[in-house]
Amino acid sequence: MLVSAKEMLEKAKAGKYAVGQFNINNLEWTKAILLTAQELNSPVILGVSEGAGKYMCGYETVVGMVKGMIKCLNITVPVALHLDHGSYEGAKACINAGFSSVMFDGSHYPIEENIKKTTELVNACNVLGISLEAEVGSIGGEEDGVVGAGECADPNECKMVADLGVTMLAAGIGNIHGKYPANWAGLNFDVLASISEKVGDMPLVLHGGTGIPEDMIKKAISLGVSKINVNTECQLAFAAATRQYVEAGKDLSGKGFDPRKLLAPGFEAIKATVKEKMELFGSVNKA
Numbered sequence: 001m002l003v004s005a006k007e008m009l010e011k012a013k014a015g016k017y018a019v020g021q022f023n024i025n026n027l028e029w030t031k032a033i034l035l036t037a038q039e040l041n042s043p044v045i046l047g048v049s050e051g052a053g054k055y056m057c058g059y060e061t062v063v064g065m066v067k068g069m070i071k072c073l074n075i076t077v078p079v080a081l082h083l084d085h086g087s088y089e090g091a092k093a094c095i096n097a098g099f100s101s102v103m104f105d106g107s108h109y110p111i112e113e114n115i116k117k118t119t120e121l122v123n124a125c126n127v128l129g130i131s132l133e134a135e136v137g138s139i140g141g142e143e144d145g146v147v148g149a150g151e152c153a154d155p156n157e158c159k160m161v162a163d164l165g166v167t168m169l170a171a172g173i174g175n176i177h178g179k180y181p182a183n184w185a186g187l188n189f190d191v192l193a194s195i196s197e198k199v200g201d202m203p204l205v206l207h208g209g210t211g212i213p214e215d216m217i218k219k220a221i222s223l224g225v226s227k228i229n230v231n232t233e234c235q236l237a238f239a240a241a242t243r244q245y246v247e248a249g250k251d252l253s254g255k256g257f258d259p260r261k262l263l264a265p266g267f268e269a270i271k272a273t274v275k276e277k278m279e280l281f282g283s284v285n286k287a
């Protein structure tokens, strides 16, 4: 069964740990993440970008696949299926398709417009018990057409959006999507601390979790981050393991071309990455 992310994130905030959001791209990704969460007895959030949703043949296909896997694999830990960086239309489509959580990324709108659209979605989500993530201060990097400049959110604007009744809040604190450049300035903990002070118990979300040093992750969690998004790191691990398999010529020996063999090293690499993150975030045995 899919659950809203509300309860798992409130528990995480109170317990000073974070729940990982791991983005999915296909069957192998989803299976690897669900099995690892179950093995580690950890709550988990499956992230789906609008681009990945299209790739997987639409949100209804995704809901069907995830629900089928939860049943077939006997997954009993809390699982939220979450739209990542949704447009207003995308959020509505996911609500209708059966997602248990959505993000509306209105950070590129003027704050008044962001508030207006977020308010409408708060009402729609509340009726159905779906968790809603809002974003203030765009997060750097490029993700499915949403481009930002690595900025920091205004704590007062964060408070305004938190007060609308969203479940969790993504705020830019110098983090960016994708690989971090060598000259990256790091997370801005002063901004994080003042946002945290303004929004109280509201779980905060850290996007762009790939490549942030472990001590910064731990400090961010201690300052109120309860959800951390991981996407690129699983992609890099999958690609490296697949490259190794092919370069070793394993696809040319015996039945090594069988996709169930060819994709197995990448699948195991995703599992290892997810395990490492769940241990770092402190969500192991918190299901």
Ligand SMILES: [Zn+2]
Binding pocket: 085, 139, 143, 177, 207, 208, 229
């Ligand atoms: Zn993001």
